[in-house]
Amino acid sequence: MVKSTRHPALFGQTGFLLKKVSTASFDTFSDITAAHGLHPMHFGMLLIIDAEEPVSQLELSRRSGVDPSSMVGRMDALDERGLVVRKRGERDRRTYEIRLSDAGRELLEVLRREAEEHRERFLAPLDAAEQAELHRLLLKLTQSLEEP
Amino acid sequence: MVKSTRHPALFGQTGFLLKKVSTASFDTFSDITAAHGLHPMHFGMLLIIDAEEPVSQLELSRRSGVDPSSMVGRMDALDERGLVVRKRGERDRRTYEIRLSDAGRELLEVLRREAEEHRERFLAPLDAAEQAELHRLLLKLTQSLEEP
DNA sequence: TATTGTTATACTCTATAACTATA
DNA sequence: TATAGTTATAGAGTATAACAATA
Numbered sequence: 001m002v003k004s005t006r007h008p009a010l011f012g013q014t015g016f017l018l019k020k021v022s023t024a025s026f027d028t029f030s031d032i033t034a035a036h037g038l039h040p041m042h043f044g045m046l047l048i049i050d051a052e053e054p055v056s057q058l059e060l061s062r063r064s065g066v067d068p069s070s071m072v073g074r075m076d077a078l079d080e081r082g083l084v085v086r087k088r089g090e091r092d093r094r095t096y097e098i099r100l101s102d103a104g105r106e107l108l109e110v111l112r113r114e115a116e117e118h119r120e121r122f123l124a125p126l127d128a129a130e131q132a133e134l135h136r137l138l139l140k141l142t143q144s145l146e147e148p
Numbered sequence: 149m150v151k152s153t154r155h156p157a158l159f160g161q162t163g164f165l166l167k168k169v170s171t172a173s174f175d176t177f178s179d180i181t182a183a184h185g186l187h188p189m190h191f192g193m194l195l196i197i198d199a200e201e202p203v204s205q206l207e208l209s210r211r212s213g214v215d216p217s218s219m220v221g222r223m224d225a226l227d228e229r230g231l232v233v234r235k236r237g238e239r240d241r242r243t244y245e246i247r248l249s250d251a252g253r254e255l256l257e258v259l260r261r262e263a264e265e266h267r268e269r270f271l272a273p274l275d276a277a278e279q280a281e282l283h284r285l286l287l288k289l290t291q292s293l294e295e296p
Numbered sequence: 297t298a299t300t301g302t303t304a305t306a307c308t309c310t311a312t313a314a315c316t317a318t319a
Numbered sequence: 320t321a322t323a324g325t326t327a328t329a330g331a332g333t334a335t336a337a338c339a340a341t342a
Contacts, residue, residue: 010195013195015173017283018174022166022169051157094341122163217312
């Protein structure tokens with residue numbers, strides 16, 4: 001990929017800036033998760049499982065925005081690595097009850113720390129107040145997207 | 149794609165918010181350019197050509213971040229639609245001198261207006277000061293990414 | 297019949313490498 | 320030899336549709 005680009009003609013377009021900044025953040029964070037053999041979305045899955053366990057695969061798919069058919073492979077990776085425990089639902093044997101394993105909980109803490117370090121590094125050009133304001137504005141937009 | 153997701157566990161991660169907002173903005177803007185039979189990046193290409201014509205294909209590739217091999221197809225689309233004029237460079241016949249055609253200039257004005265409308269709609273949850281601040285913060289990050 | 301999870305597959309996007317024509 | 324542009328192709332990512340097991 002062409003990493004360095006110069007396109008001042010696009011700097012007036014908020015949408016282009018959004019995409020450029022988002023892609024750069026995603027790509028550098030990918031390197032971090034790849035060092036653990038994982039995809040950035042695995043970090044999101046671990047966060048959601050931690051917050052809501054036990055959770056079914058379909059529920060996790062809905063919460064993370066990952067398509068159910070794609071969720072299978074992602075979850076398999078977590079399972080094979082021993083980061084989650086999959087147990088068939090007792091009341092409904094079609095579903096899984098997914099929980100973090102001890103190893104999953106440990107890796108999640110490592111990833112949380114590395115994600116925070118990545119955030120600090122990536123947002124370093126902004127001072128603390130600006131970083132907080134950026135987060136607040138993005139959260140406001142995200143929440144308005146979530147509204148029905 | 150799963151359009152609606154609920155993942156409060158991810159709301160603390162600036163990177164996830166960035167990606168979510170960026171993707172939503174890109175997808176909705178794609179609908180606008182698709183109505184003209186174009187890709188969002190075509191709008192970026194037209195903006196850069198307008199600002200810097202005549203420009204070579206490789207120069208445009210560097211400025212827009214589109215890979216040279218991918219640039220071919222994108223440029224072909226603009227050419228077939230009669231939106232640009234491609235002329236072989238006089239001093240170096242390997243290169244093209246790419247300029248906007250009159251039709252290209254007209255469509256660019258339409259797209260500028262539609263992009264501005266899209267921006268206003270998308271950022272509507274923020275007040276004017278917040279919209280300006282978001283742009284400023286993203287620009288600051290972008291410019292720091294561009295630095296060597 | 298409907299739903300959870302799975303598989304197979306197709307489609308998009310993009311990058312890599314090999315090629316041509318010019319320099 | 321090197322560079323601008325082109326083509327063919329391979330890889331990653333993701334969605335669609337059909338299926339098995341269970342409800």
